[in-house]
Amino acid sequence: MINFQYYAPTKVVFGKGTEKQAGILAKEFGATRVLIHYGTGSVVKSGLLDAVKSSLDNEGLPYELFGGAKPNPRLSLVREGIALSRATGVDFVLAVGGGSVIDSAKAIALGIRNDFDVWDLFIGKETAAACAPVAVILTLSAAGSEMSNGTVITNEDGWYKRAYGSDLCRPKFSILNPELTYTVSPYQTSCGAVDIIMHTMERYFTTEPPMDITDAAAHAVIKTIMKNVMTVLYNPRDYKGRAEIMWTGSLSHNGLTGCGGIGDWSTHDIEHELGGIFDIAHGAGLSAIWGSWARYVYKTKPGRFAEFASGIFGIKKSNQELAALAGIEAMENFFEKIGMPVSVSGLGINMTDGQIDEMAAKATSNDTRTLGNFRKLHKEDIKSILKTAR
Numbered sequence: 001m002i003n004f005q006y007y008a009p010t011k012v013v014f015g016k017g018t019e020k021q022a023g024i025l026a027k028e029f030g031a032t033r034v035l036i037h038y039g040t041g042s043v044v045k046s047g048l049l050d051a052v053k054s055s056l057d058n059e060g061l062p063y064e065l066f067g068g069a070k071p072n073p074r075l076s077l078v079r080e081g082i083a084l085s086r087a088t089g090v091d092f093v094l095a096v097g098g099g100s101v102i103d104s105a106k107a108i109a110l111g112i113r114n115d116f117d118v119w120d121l122f123i124g125k126e127t128a129a130a131c132a133p134v135a136v137i138l139t140l141s142a143a144g145s146e147m148s149n150g151t152v153i154t155n156e157d158g159w160y161k162r163a164y165g166s167d168l169c170r171p172k173f174s175i176l177n178p179e180l181t182y183t184v185s186p187y188q189t190s191c192g193a194v195d196i197i198m199h200t201m202e203r204y205f206t207t208e209p210p211m212d213i214t215d216a217a218a219h220a221v222i223k224t225i226m227k228n229v230m231t232v233l234y235n236p237r238d239y240k241g242r243a244e245i246m247w248t249g250s251l252s253h254n255g256l257t258g259c260g261g262i263g264d265w266s267t268h269d270i271e272h273e274l275g276g277i278f279d280i281a282h283g284a285g286l287s288a289i290w291g292s293w294a295r296y297v298y299k300t301k302p303g304r305f306a307e308f309a310s311g312i313f314g315i316k317k318s319n320q321e322l323a324a325l326a327g328i329e330a331m332e333n334f335f336e337k338i339g340m341p342v343s344v345s346g347l348g349i350n351m352t353d354g355q356i357d358e359m360a361a362k363a364t365s366n367d368t369r370t371l372g373n374f375r376k377l378h379k380e381d382i383k384s385i386l387k388t389a390r
């Protein structure tokens with residue numbers, strides 16, 4: 001195990017009706033004028049936006065409404081949000097939605113408090129010195145952005161999807177009411193399940209000797225999602241099922257399942273390239289690539305994949321390689337069972353050789369950096385993984 005820091009400062013307010021506390025909580029964290037940021041309409045349709053407005057009205061808190069964040073949230077909207085916030089004196093950003101809305105809100109909050117162009121953060125040119133406070137009312141269990149330090153934004157100029165991480169933009173509070181996820185479609189529910197599982201798997205596949213407690217937490221996260229996603233696909237209004245998934249989603253990406261190890265993250269990095277140019281749902285992009293990545297790298301440490309197969313699926317084989325391959329296949333079978341693709345063609349996309357080359361070049365900045373830690377991947381490795389994932 002390696003030394004680690006664990007920092008999860010977000011106040012979590014969990015349960016039925018908790019969205020009514022938004023105004024009180026925003027005041028508690030110093031808001032005087034709030035930007036209510038939301039997506040493409042689900043929170044208008046569900047009535048959640050009206051409930052949030054009432055909660056702020058009750059506390060006498062003025063606000064600006066700012067919708068339109070799309071899946072794979074766009075830089076142009078972030079820039080609009082920064083301009084609006086500066087013009088109106090917004091000092092607090094409240095995200096009402098899923099990961100895309102939260103990430104857009106975090107980028108706006110970073111932009112408000114820094115003088116340079118916000119994209120400079122995402123290309124490593126600048127580091128944030130400050131961030132306006134951000135808070136969340138979560139409507140989709142998936143990205144884990146409600147407790148994470150990350151924001152992922154797509155720049156339409158070149159279709160670069162890039163992440164920036166800073167503890168400054170971890171949400172001050174996150175309101176998690178599982179009832180707000182009843183209306184999430186089966187497809188997005190499954191995408192969310194894959195993403196939550198992947199946030200733990202990216203941390204699980206480490207070459208460091210693992211900690212028992214971290215492994216136990218990781219196994220619990222993955223098994224809880226696998227069990228409860230079946231429940232809610234069958235009955236979308238199952239409160240316990242939605243609650244298990246919601247809380248597990250937050251724990252999967254707040255650092256808990258990575259303590260003592262070094263995360264890999266190459267499946268995420270490759271998905272970001274796919275998402276950047278094909279505008280796909282993040283979770284579906286991850287399931288389309290993961291098996292190809294896993295079969296490419298497992299020989300680095302087959303024992304780790306054998307532990308995964310045993311811990312998640314109870315698979316025991318006569319040797320570690322057989323167990324590793326059986327575990328990878330079992331995970332892919334699960335993805336298919338919940339309607340998720342296990343190839344890029346399953347996303348309805350036929351990648352050309354030119355597109356594969358473009359994505360591998362972008363991911364490695366023209367082969368000047370590698371992806372991943374379980375096995376370091378160069379441009380040619382990424383091309384091979386994408387070709388197998390076709």
Ligand code: NZQ
Pocket residue numbers: 038039040041042043069070071072073097098099100101103139140141142143144145148149150151152180181182183184185188191192195253268282283
């Ligand atoms: O736009 P609206 O109307 O909100 O509709 C959304 C969207 O169409 C809909 N939706 C959300 N809540 C709903 C609902 N529909 C009905 N009822 C509800 N209660 O679902 C669709 C997808 O929403 P989106 O926010 O895009 O999904 P998700 O939460 O999966 O977020 C994906 C984004 O998060 C990034 C991904 O790359 C992707 O851009 N990630 C962010 C991370 C982070 N900040 O830490 C980590 C992740 O690994 C991930 O990369």
Ligand code: ZN
Pocket residue numbers: 143195198199268282
């Ligand atoms: Zn993810």
